[in-house]
Amino acid sequence: MAADTAYKPSTRAAAPHGRPRRRRNPLGVFGTLSHVALVIWALLIIGPILWTFLASFKSNTEIFGDALTLPTSFGWDAWGRAWEKAHIGQYMLNTVFVVACSTAGTMLLGSMAAYVLARYTFPGNRAIYYLFVSGMTFPVFLALIPLFFVVKNLGLLDTHLGVILVYIAYSLPFTVFFLSAFFKTLPTSVAEAAMMDGCSHTRTFFQIMVPMAKPGLISITIFNILGQWNQYLLPIVLLSGNVEDKWLITQGVANISTSAGYEADWPGMFAALSLAIIPVMIIYIIFQRQIQSGLTSGAVK
Amino acid sequence: MRHDKHPVAAGARSGRAPLVTRVRNSRYPFIAGFLAAPVVLYVVFVISPYVQAFYIALTNWKGISANPQYIGLENFTRLFEDEVFWAAVRHHGVLLLVVPLVTIAIALFFSFLLNLSGGQKGGQMTGLWGSKFYRVVFFLPQVLAVAIVGVLFRAIYRPDETGVINSMLAKVGLDPVGWLIEPDLALWAIMGVMVWQAVGFYVVLFSAGMSSIPKEVFEAAALDGAGRFTLFFRITLPLLWDTMQVAWVYLGIAAFDAFALVQVLSVDRGGPDNATTVLPLEIWRTAFNFSKFGYASAMGVALFFMTITFAALTLRVTRRERIEF
Numbered sequence: 110m111a112a113d114t115a116y117k118p119s120t121r122a123a124a125p126h127g128r129p130r131r132r133r134n135p136l137g138v139f140g141t142l143s144h145v146a147l148v149i150w151a152l153l154i155i156g157p158i159l160w161t162f163l164a165s166f167k168s169n170t171e172i173f174g175d176a177l178t179l180p181t182s183f184g185w186d187a188w189g190r191a192w193e194k195a196h197i198g199q200y201m202l203n204t205v206f207v208v209a210c211s212t213a214g215t216m217l218l219g220s221m222a223a224y225v226l227a228r229y230t231f232p233g234n235r236a237i238y239y240l241f242v243s244g245m246t247f248p249v250f251l252a253l254i255p256l257f258f259v260v261k262n263l264g265l266l267d268t269h270l271g272v273i274l275v276y277i278a279y280s281l282p283f284t285v286f287f288l289s290a291f292f293k294t295l296p297t298s299v300a301e302a303a304m305m306d307g308c309s310h311t312r313t314f315f316q317i318m319v320p321m322a323k324p325g326l327i328s329i330t331i332f333n334i335l336g337q338w339n340q341y342l343l344p345i346v347l348l349s350g351n352v353e354d355k356w357l358i359t360q361g362v363a364n365i366s367t368s369a370g371y372e373a374d375w376p377g378m379f380a381a382l383s384l385a386i387i388p389v390m391i392i393y394i395i396f397q398r399q400i401q402s403g404l405t406s407g408a409v410k
Numbered sequence: 411m412r413h414d415k416h417p418v419a420a421g422a423r424s425g426r427a428p429l430v431t432r433v434r435n436s437r438y439p440f441i442a443g444f445l446a447a448p449v450v451l452y453v454v455f456v457i458s459p460y461v462q463a464f465y466i467a468l469t470n471w472k473g474i475s476a477n478p479q480y481i482g483l484e485n486f487t488r489l490f491e492d493e494v495f496w497a498a499v500r501h502h503g504v505l506l507l508v509v510p511l512v513t514i515a516i517a518l519f520f521s522f523l524l525n526l527s528g529g530q531k532g533g534q535m536t537g538l539w540g541s542k543f544y545r546v547v548f549f550l551p552q553v554l555a556v557a558i559v560g561v562l563f564r565a566i567y568r569p570d571e572t573g574v575i576n577s578m579l580a581k582v583g584l585d586p587v588g589w590l591i592e593p594d595l596a597l598w599a600i601m602g603v604m605v606w607q608a609v610g611f612y613v614v615l616f617s618a619g620m621s622s623i624p625k626e627v628f629e630a631a632a633l634d635g636a637g638r639f640t641l642f643f644r645i646t647l648p649l650l651w652d653t654m655q656v657a658w659v660y661l662g663i664a665a666f667d668a669f670a671l672v673q674v675l676s677v678d679r680g681g682p683d684n685a686t687t688v689l690p691l692e693i694w695r696t697a698f699n700f701s702k703f704g705y706a707s708a709m710g711v712a713l714f715f716m717t718i719t720f721a722a723l724t725l726r727v728t729r730r731e732r733i734e735f
Contacts, residue, residue, distance in 0.1 A: 147520065150520065175572075225441050335553055341669075
């Protein structure tokens with residue numbers, strides 16, 4: 110952001126990297142205003158998140174003072190309390206476990222179904238394909254009540270297995286839709302050559318097609334990990350208050366904030382919030398290019 | 411977008427390609443084996459609940475013990491006299507109008523700045539300085555869970571000066587505003603958060619659309635002396651029409667959801683005094699707090715028809731001749 114103030118029309122002759130800049134259309138008023146708008150929006154994004162981190166270091170009295178003062182000391186007590194007492198650590202591990210299983214399951218089952226639907230002709234192929242794709246158009250709230258009873262009748266209510274299976278099932282429509290389009294774009298010759306050499310269908314899929322489909326698989330994996338990690342509705346319906354030790358992170362953090370009254374541990378709440386935000390942010394910063402294309406690729410198709 | 415990057419994707423769009431093999435007999439067991447697990451899982455957890463929902467909506471089912479009784483369309487006639495239902499529908503109407511419009515406007519403006527407004531360099535349109543940084547920052551809220559964002563903004567919006575916004579207002583001598591406790595303001599405060607979270611996604615989406623516009627178009631326009639505004643309104647916008655249509659549908663569908671945000675952020679879950687409630691929230695509450703499963707399912711069916719109508723209407727109304735390039 111410092112670059113922004115430095116970059117004014119007058120300094121353009123000595124552009125930052127010494128690259129030649131165009132002469133026409135000097136930035137002028139429009140350029141300055143544009144930069145102001147961009148900086149303001151960037152501050153609107155970074156500000157609240159930064160403030161949360163800072164608030165987690167405040168004491169309870171500081172929290173109930175002016176919101177814009179800095180904490181007087183930087184201790185990690187609140188973070189410890191959030192991790193231990195508010196069980197954020199537990200919730201996070203639960204979420205890692207559930208999302209790891211459900212994403213792996215989604216990718217395995219989704220790519221198998223997508224592959225067969227994309228590359229084999231058999232009676233009922235289109236019917237099954239549209240059955241999957243139709244799932245994208247229905248609001249999940251329509252299914253919510255019967256889903257709750259389906260899971261309950263299978264004895265999977267309040268279990269991680271139940272959540273995992275439901276996550277997989279609800280991730281399949283988009284995964285199948287996206288991946289079958291992707292498998293169709295792959296050349297047939299390699300697979301045919303493998304089959305000629307006596308490679309079985311199953312082996313052709315796992316050893317030839319999956320490696321070839323890697324770019325598509327990666328973006329849809331990212332899409333599913335983020336979607337499942339951030340899921341809120343399904344956990345609060347499928348993991349009730351009886352099994353708090355099985356809760357997932359979104360549910361846990363939301364619960365601290367909604368159930369807590371004013372005597373509550375506010376710094377602890379901000380620490381919990383920070384704990385929930387930081388891992389996602391780190392992963393985002395590392396993989397931002399893949400994440401951006403992974404999340405938007407569905408829309409561009 | 412991603413496909414074009416793939417080295418082998420280029421010449422291979424040959425459609426569905428049946429594998430011609432000599433081991434024909436081994437195909438069907440293989441196909442069945444690959445499809446069985448996904449199809450079973452999907453039918454049990456997705457299709458069967460959807461189908462059941464339509465039936466449950468016609469019953470007065472109130473719990474596990476009592477047998478559901480078929481009552482025809484009674485739930486729907488009650489629904490149409492339910493004030494809370496209409497309040498929720500009105501809120502969806504406002505969300506549907508405001509959130510897509512504001513989000514798309516802001517996102518278009520930013521993506522234009524970040525992609526095209528830096529003028530030409532080496533025959534390529536470029537964005538303003540620092541556009542990579544901005545794109546990373548703007549997209550960030552998109553990866554955060556809506557529930558987490560809701561908790562975050564509860565603190566930002568707090569009604570006294572312990573809230574960030576009111577603390578700022580106090581600094582310039584203004585009275586604190588009860589963002590979430592004023593019935594007239596609460597929905598707008600929530601919409602602000604929705605826009606805050608969504609803009610980055612559409613900046614990236616529109617950027618992808620803009621980068622696929624051939625540079626000759628801009629060169630020709632520049633030769634004819636087109637300024638930034640002409641470039642934006644007369645050239646970029648028409649060529650982005652398809653992407654904007656997608657954006658509108660996505661944002662509209664999000665406007666029919668808003669569950670997590672309203673549930674976490676608003677006072678009393680949908681309050682104050684139902685000023686922010688939305689249908690998904692009412693469905694959840696009616697079902698899991700009051701155990702009126704039949705009535706809640708009727709709301710679900712209503713929501714379903716609204717969503718479908720919206721999507722169909724949007725695609726129909728905004729249909730235009732494709733501009734080939």
